[in-house]
Amino acid sequence: xxxMRFSGSGGQGVITCAxxxxxxxxxxxxxxxxxxxxxxxxxxxxxxxxxIISDDAIxxxxxxxxxxxxAMTQEAADxxxxxxxxxxxxxxxxxxxxxxxxxxxxxxxxxxxxxxSDIGKALFANIVALGATVRITGAVSYDVVAKxxxxxxxxxxxxxxxKALKAGYDAADALMK
Numbered sequence: 001x002x003x004m005r006f007s008g009s010g011g012q013g014v015i016t017c018a019x020x021x022x023x024x025x026x027x028x029x030x031x032x033x034x035x036x037x038x039x040x041x042x043x044x045x046x047x048x049x050x051x052i053i054s055d056d057a058i059x060x061x062x063x064x065x066x067x068x069x070x071a072m073t074q075e076a077a078d079x080x081x082x083x084x085x086x087x088x089x090x091x092x093x094x095x096x097x098x099x100x101x102x103x104x105x106x107x108x109x110x111x112x113x114x115x116x117s118d119i120g121k122a123l124f125a126n127i128v129a130l131g132a133t134v135r136i137t138g139a140v141s142y143d144v145v146a147k148x149x150x151x152x153x154x155x156x157x158x159x160x161x162x163k164a165l166k167a168g169y170d171a172a173d174a175l176m177k
Contacts, residue, residue: 001052001053001054001055001056001058001065002051002052002053002054002067002070002137002139002162003050003051003063003065003066003139004018004021004050004051004052004053004063004066004067004068004069004070004105004133004137004139005041005048005049005050005066005069005070005071005080006049006050006062006066006069006070006072006115006129006133007043007046007047007048007049007071007072007073007076007077007089008047008048008070008071008072008073008076008077008093009045009046009047009072009073009076010038010045010046010047011073011074012047012073012125012126013125013126013127014047014048014049014070014072014126014129015036015044015047015056016051016108016126016152017047017070017111017126017127017129017130017133018034018036018050018051018095019034019049019152020058020065020130020132020138020145020148021034021051021053021110021130021133021140021145022034022051022053022137022145022167023151023152024138024140024141024145024146024148025051025053025076025139026143027045027144027147027148028140028144030053030054030055030073030140031053031054031055031056031057031058032052032053032054032056032058033051033052033053033061033130034049034050034051034052035049035050035061035062035063036049037049037050043052044053044123046075046076046079046115048076048080048121049139050062050063050066050091051063053140057121062096063132064083064123065083065084065085065087065088066083066088067082067083067084067085067088067089067091067137068089068090068116068133068136068137068139069084069086069088069089069091070090070091070092070095070129070133071090071091071093071097072096072111072126072129073094073097074096074097074098074099076097077090077092077097077099077100077101081101081103084103086104087105088105089105089107089133089137090103090106090107091106091107091108091109091129091136092104092106092107092109092113093109093110093112093125093129094108094109094110094113094126095110095112095113096112096168098113105167107132107136107175109132109167109168109171109172109175111125111126111128111129111132111168111171112128112162112169114128114167114168115127115164118157118163118167119160119163119164119167120160120166122162124161124163127149127153127163127164127165127168128165128167128168128171129167130145130149130168131145131164131165131166131167131168131170131171131172132167132169132171132172133167133168134165134169135168135172135173135176136172136176139176142157142165142169145165146162146165146177149161149162149165150162
């Protein structure tokens with residue numbers, strides 16, 4: 001079983017990221033549960049989404065100790081990493097989390113910068129993060145998550161989202177070698 005938490009501020013798309021990951025897990029024949037929480041403001045307030053993926057039945061639909069945490073802002077990093085398992089992985093947006101928590105296995109990728117420089121808009125940062133997550137965790141296959149992204153996003157943005165997914169995957173792959 002894998003327990004994951006995606007966090008950032010409202011409007012960054014971390015909830016969409018988690019939904020797509022859960023859909024990809026189900027498409028692969030796994031069991032998945034996805035939940036979400038918003039801060040006091042839909043845009044700008046804190047938001048988090050959690051995903052549990054398992055080959056077996058999932059009896060408790062709440063992440064208690066995540067194996068993986070994505071933090072897209074400093075506030076999210078400060079707030080949501082504390083119950084991460086000791087052998088878990090913390091993925092941070094390098095430029096938006098200037099003061100990373102002191103955690104043993106922290107991976108820093110300039111997620112939003114990649115979205116802007118490679119795709120042209122910060123709007124695609126969540127899909128860059130999703131690509132990195134897929135490479136880091138191996139929770140689902142790249143091909144299945146790519147199909148789920150293509151099915152979920154507006155048709156006019158499929159090509160840009162595919163570029164974002166690949167850019168995130170490649171950025172994480174470069175750090176994993």
